[in-house]
Amino acid sequence: MDIKTILKNLSNLDGPSGYEYKVIEYIKTEAEKIPNTTNYVDNQGNLIVKREGKGKKIALFAHTDEIGFVITKKELGNYFRFHTFGGVDPKIVISQRLRIHTKKGIAYGVVGMLEPHLQTEEMRQRVLTFDDLFMDVVENSEYVSIGDLATFSSEAFELNEKYVTGKALDNRASCTTLLYTLYLLNQYVVENEVYFVFSVREEDGTSGASTSAYHINPDLAIVLDVTHGDIYRPGYPKIETGKGPVLDIGTMVDYKYFEKIKNIAEKISVNYQIEPNGEHSHTDTDRIQITREGIPTLLISIPLRYMHTPYEVVNIKDIEETARLLSYFIATGGE
């Protein structure tokens, strides 16, 4: 399985929250290449890939959606106003070309910045907010209506061979990891019933995965997401890219399973890192845990640099090692 190509393709597809179907379709096609699987898309748009089995039910989750923007107002000419959903720093939106998904097709908008020649000293010192930004729609501006969604248009590429950089690696890195895990599972005799859920709508408020969890009602849910790598966070251990999967610990995680997966990692020599979470992990885990009568959960994170920017960075080795750990862990029945 060509992980890098899959990750780059997934990054280049656009799937803002609620509009993930292109991403779902691609994953479905890739999943169908892997033997011993069936799949279906549920009412909400979540893709559920199933591996039949008799033992306990294990479900793995990765959200497919990405952060984005919504067109909020038309100004004079081809200028539009916009806001964000999912948490984007307005500073990194400046001078980007955004892809606008209109009902009639793609439009392109440039987030403009006044030339330095024309700025006053006061303007130079200003930190711009979304209220100050505007989009200059240079292609198909006549297609654009209020409410259309937009995404970054940065194209993924390999950084020093070891890394892939591009948009939406949060959480397409995890989607790639799940596909690779599914692929690796065929190396083992697996007794359990295993579900791979490629879910919608995490960035706008975690409504996709939790409903799938309700539907599947697994004995163990493993959520894959990304976490901040290579940046100093006061009071936290330093999480680094290239140092293996991050096992999250905190109130949303089942401590028994946490110990088990840690032991498995040690047994098969997968380097891992531990990240503490307080009350919230800000992932689908928080919701899945309290679904139905309660579901034991694990949260595994892929370390990533520059989260929610047009060029997030992921180390391919982390994807490989996470999949190696997960496939073994599932094959041994999560024990």
Next chain:
Amino acid sequence: MLLKELSNLCGVSGFEQEIRNFIKEKIKDKVDDIKEDKLGNLIAFKEGKNNKKLMLTAHMDEVGFIVSNIEEDGKISIIPLGSIDPRVVLGKKVVIGEKKVPGIIGSKPVHLMTGYEGISSFENIKVDIGVSKKQEAENKVKIGDFVSFAPNAMLHKDWISGKALDDRGGCSILIDLIEANIEPFYNTYFTFVIQEETGLRGSGVAANQIDPDYAIVIETTTSGDNPEFPEARRSSELGKGPVITPAHRGYVNDEKLFNFAIKVAQENNIPYQIKRRTAGGTDAARIAITTGTPSLVISIPSRYIHSPMCVANLQDYQNTFKLLSIIITKEVN
């Protein structure tokens, strides 16, 4: 029009080789003489009907950076070449040096910001080339390498967006004027100059070699016609035709040339606009101070110049071309 291709080449000030080679290849068989001078200016000559000399100039360089240091953690420190607002560089792809090593300018995740974090300065802006050790980085890049915004041009129906439109727009127009095979009135020197953005370093040297009677600088200039910016403070507007400059930093444009350009535009029904700000200097100032040549600036209006994502209007481009294509066939009067 080769503007998209030209935009996608990398020619940060002092590193114009790629632009020069491209232009030379395109025009060398279509001019009477062509030479490259000691600093790297490209000077092409076409004979006219009159022995007086007209110098047409566009600058090949674009704003960018050079590598100023390689840090212990493998990150690349940069210093700007030309005026760049640090707010336009976050979350962008760049390429470094002749090998075009790709890198990105990352940004702190919004989740980890404490309160309202301000504007980064270039001291804090680093390029990530995907290495974690200084030694590893040194195998790929070295201090003094150029750092250019990555090629990103897109041609739309009415517009073009991309980096370096300032002044590949001017270069493209000069190439189009040569391609159009117009017989010029004066002996005409199509001059593609270096290092405008770092202090107008190429044009004076070129003027010394030509000693022109007239000079016209073809630029891509500012506009400010966005919703945030009051109309009274704009310098030009897109869609309103070529911008003719009366005066800018360092030079009041030659009265005779200024009136002549307006007259040609009016007589030929070409839309034009007078530049409404004096901010920013051009090679006209350098040429005037070097050889005393009467000079004029005619520009394609553009938005967001000196950023990785500029915008220009293709109608303005065509009208700028049209105006110049007539000007060069006429005697200045």
